[in-house]
Amino acid sequence: MALRDLPIRTPPLLLTLNLLLGLWILGGCSKAGGTVAALSQADAAVLADAGTVLADVAAVAAADADVAPDQQPVKSLPPLPDPLWGVTTDAIDKLPAILKSLDHLGQKHKPIVRIVFDENQPPSEYAEAVPAIHEKSWILGEILDSLYVKDISVDGYVARTKAYLAAFPDTVDVWEIGNEINGEWLVAKGGSTADVVAKMSGAYDVLHAAGKRTALTLYYNKDCWSAPENEMFAWTNVNVPARMRTGLDYVLVSYYEDDCNGLQPNWNSIFLELRKIFPTARLGIGECGTTNAATKALYIQRYYGMKVDVAGFVGGYFWWYFHQDMVPDSTALFTALFDAIP
Numbered sequence: 001m002a003l004r005d006l007p008i009r010t011p012p013l014l015l016t017l018n019l020l021l022g023l024w025i026l027g028g029c030s031k032a033g034g035t036v037a038a039l040s041q042a043d044a045a046v047l048a049d050a051g052t053v054l055a056d057v058a059a060v061a062a063a064d065a066d067v068a069p070d071q072q073p074v075k076s077l078p079p080l081p082d083p084l085w086g087v088t089t090d091a092i093d094k095l096p097a098i099l100k101s102l103d104h105l106g107q108k109h110k111p112i113v114r115i116v117f118d119e120n121q122p123p124s125e126y127a128e129a130v131p132a133i134h135e136k137s138w139i140l141g142e143i144l145d146s147l148y149v150k151d152i153s154v155d156g157y158v159a160r161t162k163a164y165l166a167a168f169p170d171t172v173d174v175w176e177i178g179n180e181i182n183g184e185w186l187v188a189k190g191g192s193t194a195d196v197v198a199k200m201s202g203a204y205d206v207l208h209a210a211g212k213r214t215a216l217t218l219y220y221n222k223d224c225w226s227a228p229e230n231e232m233f234a235w236t237n238v239n240v241p242a243r244m245r246t247g248l249d250y251v252l253v254s255y256y257e258d259d260c261n262g263l264q265p266n267w268n269s270i271f272l273e274l275r276k277i278f279p280t281a282r283l284g285i286g287e288c289g290t291t292n293a294a295t296k297a298l299y300i301q302r303y304y305g306m307k308v309d310v311a312g313f314v315g316g317y318f319w320w321y322f323h324q325d326m327v328p329d330s331t332a333l334f335t336a337l338f339d340a341i342p
Contacts, residue, residue, distance in 0.1 A: 082314035087322035088114040092129040102136035112138035119148040123167030141172035146180035150191040157199040177203040180219040182235035215250035217286035224260040252286025271310040284316030304340035
């Protein structure tokens with residue numbers, strides 16, 4: 001079901017404003033000695049514009065009201081179909097070729113594409129790409145890549161979230177509120193964990209209040225961290241607030257074995273532990289990949305062929321190098337991906 005087809009709850013403020021508008025209409029017609037149907041075309045146009053303005057005012061008021069986020073009215077969105085077969089595009093040039101590759105993948109399953117919204121880029125940069133990609137796939141919108149989170153203030157991160165939400169309210173299906181959120185590079189060069197948490201939770205509150213699906217991507221780093229507080233489970237247990245533990249729609253794990261001593265994790269054990277922390281979220285792999293050309297096909301087979309026997313595991317995978325490796329769809333690695341998906 002398309003998001004635009006889902007029922008939307010009317011905020012109380014909007015109901016009040018609509019009532020006032022209706023009274024104004026009736027009062028104006030009574031004074032003129034006519035009926036509602038007798039409104040002039042000019043009056044009707046003015047009233048239509050007024051209704052639009054009132055609706056916009058109500059939406060802004062609901063989003064910015066000084067009320068705890070979990071008390072805001074939230075639309076009920078169903079989860080996306082699972083399993084999810086995801087890829088990541090970190091660039092939108094070659095858009096026709098991207099669309100062709102996605103269309104080709106769709107011969108097996110409708111894919112989900114993480115679009116990396118680049119640092120310092122406004123939503124308008126993606127005005128063509130997002131709706132075009134959404135015609136071929138679901139979209140996971142990455143608010144900001146983990147590498148650049150330290151370079152933006154808390155207020156800037158929340159403002160960026162609001163701007164992208166306003167630009168793509170119906171064409172981003174899941175919003176990634178934090179990417180590789182426990183990565184040590186997020187607090188490099190004077191950054192603080194408190195700021196990272198404020199950015200993550202601030203984005204979540206904005207999107208949750210708007211009734212959107214949210215995802216958090218963790219970074220699996222067993223025995224390859226510098227500070228123990230940044231180990232994935234240690235960081236999560238201390239820093240993810242209770243409202244997010246029960247409110248997130250998806251919790252994903254980014255893992256690059258080349259960065260972590262070639263470790264082959266016990267994914268059942270990892271996702272069972274995450275299930276304890278996030279009892280209602282759907283779980284999956286949020287990033288994978290390698291820059292080693294000799295092992296790319298092997299890694300594609302390994303990750304897209306994963307078997308995880310944990311309730312709520314939905315796959316994902318989101319090969320990071322889709323744009324580089326699988327566009328156009330005539331590449332050998334596109335064939336490897338296509339063949340790896342059942």
